[in-house]
Amino acid sequence: MRINSKCLNLSLVLGLAACASSGAPAPEPAAPAEAAPEPAAVSSSALGFTSAQADRGRDVFRSACTTCHYSEEFNDQTFKRSWRRSSAGDLYDFIATAMPEDAPGSLPPAQYAEIVAYFLQMNGFEAGSMELPADADALSELSLAPLGG
Numbered sequence: 001m002r003i004n005s006k007c008l009n010l011s012l013v014l015g016l017a018a019c020a021s022s023g024a025p026a027p028e029p030a031a032p033a034e035a036a037p038e039p040a041a042v043s044s045s046a047l048g049f050t051s052a053q054a055d056r057g058r059d060v061f062r063s064a065c066t067t068c069h070y071s072e073e074f075n076d077q078t079f080k081r082s083w084r085r086s087s088a089g090d091l092y093d094f095i096a097t098a099m100p101e102d103a104p105g106s107l108p109p110a111q112y113a114e115i116v117a118y119f120l121q122m123n124g125f126e127a128g129s130m131e132l133p134a135d136a137d138a139l140s141e142l143s144l145a146p147l148g149g
């Protein structure tokens with residue numbers, strides 16, 4: 001059987017099914033040779049928080065979280081290391097679904113967003129003129145990579 005090289009190249013990329021010639025039984029479609037690389041994250045996110053929102057978050061934190069946590073836990077190296085590869089959406093999602101540990105999800109969404117704003121402020125993120133939305137999907141656009149650590 002003669003395989004034309006252009007077709008072979010194509011077949012490596014698209015899977016052999018692309019080159020099945022009429023007559024021969026079509027081979028099983030092969031999985032794409034390689035997944036396309038993830039597009040680079042868009043860094044210019046318009047998401048931010050206001051300092052008023054972060055202040056409200058501090059109050060919520062004091063009333064709902066300090067029976068088990070110190071605020072210092074949320075800007076130390078351990079915190080930075082565990083969250084720097086995640087987004088504000090992941091953090092929001094975790095807190096909103098798992099905390100307070102003795103009453104998960106018991107706070108209104110806006111208060112969880114306020115706590116995230118408070119954590120961002122404690123970690124040196126700059127406040128702006130827009131409030132963080134209480135929406136994990138939207139917050140997934142806000143990378144926590146600046147936590148570094």
Ligand code: HEC
Nearest residue numbers: 061064065066067068069078079082095099100101102115
């Ligand atoms: C009844 C106790 C309790 C309360 C109240 C509580 N938590 Fe927790 N929280 C825990 C425990 C236990 C863990 C797991 C500790 C660990 O292994 O890191 C945890 C873990 C966390 C983590 C992950 C820690 C990290 O460094 O990644 C976050 C974030 C968090 N809590 C936020 C909150 C917030 C915000 C509140 C208030 C809305 C809250 N917690 C209230 C017990 C509590």
